[in-house]
Amino acid sequence: MNDNGSIRWGILSAASIARGSFLPALRAAGDGKAAVVGARDLRRAETFAASEGVERAVEGYDAVLDDPSIDAVYVALPNSLHAEWTIRAMDANKVVLCEKPLCVSEAETETVLRVAHESRALLWEAFVFPFRRHFHRLREIVTGGDIGDLLSIESNFHFQLQGRANIRLMPELGGGALNDVGCYCIHLATLLFGRPPARGTALAQRAAEGVDEEIAGVLDFVDASTLIFSCGMSREQDTFCRIICSEGEVRLSNPFHPSPDDALEILCGGETSVEHPSGPEPSFTAAIQHIHAVLREQEPPRHLATVDSLPTARGLQFARDASLGRTPARELA
Ligand SMILES: NC(=O)c1ccc[n+]([C@@H]2O[C@H](COP(=O)([O-])OP(=O)(O)OC[C@H]3O[C@@H](n4cnc5c(N)ncnc54)[C@H](OP(=O)(O)O)[C@@H]3O)[C@@H](O)[C@H]2O)c1
CATH class of the missing domain: 3.30.360.10 (Dihydrodipicolinate Reductase; domain 2)
Structure with a gap:
């Protein structure tokens, strides 16, 4: 969190869903900040950041996870990349909202959830x-x-x-x-x-x-x-x-x-x-507000991936x- 208490989000990729659904909902939620977006190509990240009001653009997804000022990461990548980048984000001690489906197989889901359990990470799958x-x-x-x-x-x-x-x-x-x-x-x-x-x-x-x-x-x-x-x-x-x-x-x-x-x-x-x-209200707003309330210790977590995703x-x-x-x-x- 920064000085005025905003939850600082990092976004993995300049995806359509980040532009069309996540960011409007984050703006409507009121107490979060789109702090950094990473894309494979820096120019693409810069264009996205400029048009969507994201503070900073970086090249690559690692650069988002390496930023110590980031509280929460939104994984908006193609499905086959969810597991790898969700695990990397949890390893970087970030709270994670990963797009659905969390993984592309049951076995991969079990692996991701094992990491979430072991690291006590807060991980949500973006069923809002x-x-x-x-x-x-x-x-x-x-x-x-x-x-x-x-x-x-x-x-x-x-x-x-x-x-x-x-x-x-x-x-x-x-x-x-x-x-x-x-x-x-x-x-x-x-x-x-x-x-x-x-x-x-x-x-x-x-x-x-x-x-x-x-x-x-x-x-x-x-x-x-x-x-x-x-x-x-x-x-x-x-x-x-x-x-x-x-x-x-x-x-x-x-x-x-x-x-x-x-x-x-x-x-x-x-x-x-x-x-x-x-x-x-935008579809994602209630979920984002809940994540913010959990981070502020105002609500216990609901619908965590460790509870909801395996079934x-x-x-x-x-x-x-x-x-x-x-x-x-x-x-x-
Ligand atoms: N919850 C919902 O309501 C909802 C709705 C729609 C979609 N989704 C989910 O959101 C995720 C993204 O969907 P989208 O429609 O936003 O997709 P999209 O516009 O095609 O964006 C996918 C992003 O993935 C990145 N990427 C990384 N490696 C890639 C590769 N090898 N090929 C193509 N792209 C690659 C690209 O990032 P760079 O910017 O780095 O180039 C691109 O911006 C999916 O998991 C989808 O299921 C969820």
Whole structure:
């Protein structure tokens, strides 16, 4: 922290997500400072810093981690680089917010989480929806008992990728629809069921580049609890989810990055009520405010990667393996 108490953030790469989502949310959070951005090319970092109001630009990611004035690091790199740079950031004693998915395999996730445990690092995976009012309200309804017991979740996340020059289409960088957006569906289910899946299956349509461009699957959370998910990068935006309970259900137009227009519909006993729990604040703001409050010892940490990330990594691994034919797609009992 600097003299006026701002949390000082370092940003790894001049990524679109840093420009479009993280920095507007950091500005809205109010008590953090974008102190340094590192990019592979210094000119690119300088251009980014100048246009986004970041104090300093440096060449390379190490130079961000070497800066002793930096409290927290945002890892906005392609998926295949998350593990390496998250570990390096934790080794440099930084608090870390790493983009989703934390890693590109369950085994790699276990390695990163082992380092986080051993070094007692504060590490978050950038699923920001659990910090939003929308999710709090959903959880309140699902656990409140009025619509019975949670049985099943149906979750979509589709969007239309513009152009082919994109990290999401590069297998060597951990691209593919499952890693990019399927992780949201699986994360939602692990949080609501409160446990990892026990088995799963999936089928993918592959892009010419080799990644899964569309993928659908089923994960079995045991005790008759299932997630049916569908995600991809070649259809109109669709983030619709149904949370099906024994005496009713909740339908959500977008639980992942909700805006004030996004509805949460509760169906129970033939009646439907509609709520719009989300405000206009940027999607990342609540998560960043929480991280700042933890650093100021004003709140205990919630949704740390050491708690939340492995169940999602396991679900992703089931779906990834099945879609690649690495393990037989398992029939559900
Ligand atoms: N949480 C969310 O809501 C959300 C939304 C979108 C994306 N994401 C995640 O954010 C991450 C970045 O996504 P993005 O859409 O922002 O990607 P992007 O615009 O393509 O940025 C990726 C950055 O990675 C760096 N990079 C390092 N090695 C690279 C390589 N070999 N090839 C290409 N780029 C390389 C580049 O950095 P330099 O600047 O150093 O050149 C580039 O700025 C991904 O993990 C994605 O899943 C999260």
